[in-house]
Amino acid sequence: MKHGVRSRATAATTVLLVASVALTACGGDKGSPTAEKPRTASDAPAALVKDPLVTTYDGGLYVLDGSTLKVTKDIPLEGFNRVNPAGDDRHVMVSTATGFRVMDAAGQKLTDVEFAGSKPGHVVRHAGKTILFSDGTGEVTIFDPADLGAAKPDSEKYTSAEPHHGVAIELANGELVTTLGTEEKRVGIMVLDKDRKEITRSEECPGVHGEATAKNEAVVIGCEDGVLIYKDGKIKKVKSPGEYGRIGNQAGSDASHVVLGDFKKDPDAELERPEQVSLIDTETGKMRLVDIGTSYTFRSLSRGPHGEALVLGTDGKIHVIDPLSGKVTKQIPALGSWQEPLDWQQSRPSLFVRDHTAYVSDPGAKKILAIDLETGKQTASTDLPKAPNELSGVKKH
Numbered sequence: 001m002k003h004g005v006r007s008r009a010t011a012a013t014t015v016l017l018v019a020s021v022a023l024t025a026c027g028g029d030k031g032s033p034t035a036e037k038p039r040t041a042s043d044a045p046a047a048l049v050k051d052p053l054v055t056t057y058d059g060g061l062y063v064l065d066g067s068t069l070k071v072t073k074d075i076p077l078e079g080f081n082r083v084n085p086a087g088d089d090r091h092v093m094v095s096t097a098t099g100f101r102v103m104d105a106a107g108q109k110l111t112d113v114e115f116a117g118s119k120p121g122h123v124v125r126h127a128g129k130t131i132l133f134s135d136g137t138g139e140v141t142i143f144d145p146a147d148l149g150a151a152k153p154d155s156e157k158y159t160s161a162e163p164h165h166g167v168a169i170e171l172a173n174g175e176l177v178t179t180l181g182t183e184e185k186r187v188g189i190m191v192l193d194k195d196r197k198e199i200t201r202s203e204e205c206p207g208v209h210g211e212a213t214a215k216n217e218a219v220v221i222g223c224e225d226g227v228l229i230y231k232d233g234k235i236k237k238v239k240s241p242g243e244y245g246r247i248g249n250q251a252g253s254d255a256s257h258v259v260l261g262d263f264k265k266d267p268d269a270e271l272e273r274p275e276q277v278s279l280i281d282t283e284t285g286k287m288r289l290v291d292i293g294t295s296y297t298f299r300s301l302s303r304g305p306h307g308e309a310l311v312l313g314t315d316g317k318i319h320v321i322d323p324l325s326g327k328v329t330k331q332i333p334a335l336g337s338w339q340e341p342l343d344w345q346q347s348r349p350s351l352f353v354r355d356h357t358a359y360v361s362d363p364g365a366k367k368i369l370a371i372d373l374e375t376g377k378q379t380a381s382t383d384l385p386k387a388p389n390e391l392s393g394v395k396k397h
Contacts, residue, residue: 088397115152121135136163166186206224236285292328
């Protein structure tokens with residue numbers, strides 16, 4: 001079976017494109033002096049926003065100042081859009097109907113740079129690279145976020161054997177961990193070397209979904225009956241207790257060898273509202289379940305600056321968990337109680353963590369909050385014209 005096709009844009013092409021733009025810009029009549037057009041306030045570039053946040057709403061995007069949470073820009077954009085950090089301190093990736101679009105969040109504008117592809121899915125950042133997965137084509141795109149700017153950065157592409165809802169991650173040594181499946185069935189992962197030759201694979205991961213990386217580059221991939229751990233050239237299966245124990249969303253930290261995951265145990269539920277989370281130890285290969293006493297959603301999981309596991313519960317609190325002991329060490333009040341909607345695209349509170357600050361969206365109250373994770377105190381809040389949905393921001397590797 002053909003596993004994929006690899007290609008790389010050349011730097012020479014980029015140089016030619018830049019030269020072409022420069023020539024076009026300088027192509028006036030040498031015999032006629034050029035009258036300089038007076039600049040207006042609207043012509044001036046927007047002021048840079050420090051540590052910007054971006055939240056989606058039905059019909060657009062809000063850009064917020066990371067300290068004050070003041071809305072600095074309202075950008076109309078139709079459709080259901082998703083946002084993720086691009087991997088540098090200036091840009092975010094906006095998933096639209098046509099692909100992954102680059103947004104200059106610090107500059108408060110959508111750029112013309114787009115990685116086109118149907119059904120844009122997961123955005124992963126690791127080891128100085130950003131990796132995109134287009135579900136409609138099975139195409140993996142890898143680029144250096146430091147190259148993001150006015151022009152599209154050079155990128156490497158790998159195409160999966162079949163389109164599917166997947167995810168991929170490139171490790172520091174150039175190995176590519178990518179999912180296996182079709183539109184009807186997802187079965188596992190494959191690991192390719194830097195020349196994109198297969199090293200190993202496992203097809204013991206039904207319903208494969210999501211990824212996270214722990215300390216020492218241990219990769220955890222979710223399954224309907226546990227997880228796969230890829231570490232030191234080998235794949236290990238860690239089974240969930242019982243026949244069904246789905247882990248589809250994970251959060252990792254370079255400061256911890258334990259990965260936080262969700263945990264669902266009812267395969268027949270229209271919408272399961274779980275009250276347990278999973279902690280997967282990538283050193284021992286063991287899984288621990290923690291009952292937090294409240295439900296949560298796929299936008300509830302994150303990690304703190306010291307590797308602590310964070311879960312935003314429907315009780316309105318951020319539950320802080322010691323990943324080694326599995327003990328809930330703190331509960332930080334953030335919102336009032338809420339309930340997960342049936343449609344996954346509908347607004348629900350989201351948790352985004354950067355450094356020592358937790359940012360929480362409150363669609364019901366049309367607010368964004370900033371909370372200091374060390375003190376548990378709210379440091380800023382803002383009211384929005386429309387209910388926020390997804391919440392993200394710039395986040396450097």
